[in-house]
Amino acid sequence: MQLSELTPERRLATIGGLGRAFLVTGTDLQQVLEQLAIALTASLCDGCSILLTPASGVSLAVTRRKTGSPDEAIAGTDRVHAMPFPRSDLVHGTVAVTRNRGSAPFDSDDLETVTACVEYASLAIESALRFEADRLCQARSGHFQKQVLGIVGHDLRAPLGSIVVGTELLEMDVKDDPGAMSVLKRIDTSVVRMRRMIDQLLDLTRARLGDGIPISRTKTQLLPLVTSVIGELAMTQSTTKLEVVGADITGVWDPDRLGQAISNVLTNALQYGREGAPIVIELDTIEGAATITVHNTIRDEPIPPDVLARLFEPDRRGVHDVRHSKSGLGLGLYIAAEIIRAHGGSITAV
Template sequence: MVEDSALERERARRVLEGHCVLEVFAEGPTMLERLALGVRPALVLLDLNLPGLSGIELLRFLRAQLDAAELPVLMLTVAGSKADVVASLEAGANDYVTKPYDPAELLARVTSQLRTQQLHQRLRHAEEGFRRLAAHLPDVVARFDRQHRHTFVSPSILRFTAQPVEHFLGKTNAELGMPAERVQQWDVAIDEAFTGREVSLEFEFPGADGRRTVQSRLLPERDDRGNVLSVLSIARDVTEERTRAEHERHLIGIVSHDLKNPLAAILMQVQVGLMRGGGDAATRDILERIRRTATRATDLVSDLLDFTRTRLGGGLPLATRPQDLRDVLGQVLEELRIARPDRQLRWEVEGETSLVSDGERLAQLATNLVANALQYSPRETAVGVRLE
């Protein structure tokens, strides 16, 4: 508190005693010397009419060093002087109390400012922690305001663009020279994120070693009331990841395709052996086991090929012909009954079931659905299947 009146200082001490630690000064220069030692108070109570350096002059000096969030100032003004109130607020005061003041009002305003100061400190600490974290991430972290300007960019932007952080701050993507089509893509995504939804964005980026594929997630940043204040973007270079995944898919496809030829040869030889009688019963049993195992391996290879085709965007090949779904489903359920003799399977058919379709794909779909039902339903219950 900076107050030249000893009576006012003592009065304020009695009001605030037990609520805060009050340090008093009779003049501004003495208080400034105290601040110069690195001791920053949570709040300054400042009398407007001080001898020598006036309260307004002292306030302007403080504001040149610290803003209203860093050091709140509560002005003590004379009752009835609107000009003093206006001058105090224009100079950077957070609030004011007119003298003579009601003790309860002074305590309430001081408590309010201290509470606000604590909130600012927590927010500042959280922001500092966020910036430290962003500085060590390989991803590019950026923050956008409602005008789509960059209000924060992490240092990793330098690796992506060879431009420093300062080049981006306060600018929109359009002002940074981004192509119009991509600006529109970003504008739509940022606007959607401001509605409260998370948005994913993928685009090509001209890097120093060629074009890069970048994937970005846009997240709304909210206040305590749930209002969206800004949008946070986390951009990651997925070029190597996509290239590696594509190579893996091609490798799976090549290996799967090459495996089908020897498996087909095995099946053909086994089938020939069975057609010729297969020798004694033990030999036929061995051949039948080989046939079942090779058939299963062929199915697995076909599944791998299907997986590769879908991942490469080619879709699943369909071999359609007229058939009855009753027969397809009946065969699937019979195989599952054999595989799971401990479970009950019930099914019913209603209406016309003939159509043109790929029976193998439908059998695969039905097998997956019913097998999951058998796997995850209680053992004592029956699994029902209805075809209509």
């Protein structure tokens, strides 16, 4: 086919084919330029040279001649045409197309089609550059978050360890002084709260980084684990009875993390359940999956459906949290849900 015989349908097919090629190249800038050169030399010109200088990055160049086209001198300005990429903050460069002596000169339709292809390529290049910029930004953000995770895990925990050691030494010296012992006990309680908050922040950061909360599976018996958690919680309150029912279930779970999740859910039930009303933890299996159901009587009015649907999101508290939120950051149920998800399970509230 002579270049002068291009029909409107053929020109549209060239532009459409270029678009499909860009879907394959993705963010590879060199391949974007290669596909542009291939499309232009296939039907619109005998030779093509492209120079791209991104606003940030290394310059790229592509030169291509039509298959079988002689490397001959160009005669006349109607057989060479150069155009810049459309003005952009991200893309700078030039595209030059040529026709040999045996081909017809460029006409206005030819140049419009070449311009359309160049504009199409410019959009693909901008998209690739923006995607790469976003990826680098996310990578830097993730690196920063991991640095903060290390700071929280080490630089905040270390001083707390010193406080614990210091209070233990002071307790030995003032054990006969009730007033001083009372102050030290309050310090111990505050340290426990701070450690809990730091642990919650660490777990929140792990979950939000996308890696999820890490677990280490081992053969675990559920009944002794739940009984142990109940015993720990019973030491902090005496008005509510915690009771576990159901047969023991053995599985491969992370006992520490699973115990943390159960403790978080039960702590929430203790905070928002009716004072003195029993809390029942039921163990069962449904279609081969272990289930843990916590039954408690709510303190006041039922939780609204819209709040119930978001109960396991970060910092989602009930209507009475002003009175009951002094011991944490509102992350307990969210962390419990993330731990259960890490085990391949799910958690809901009704």
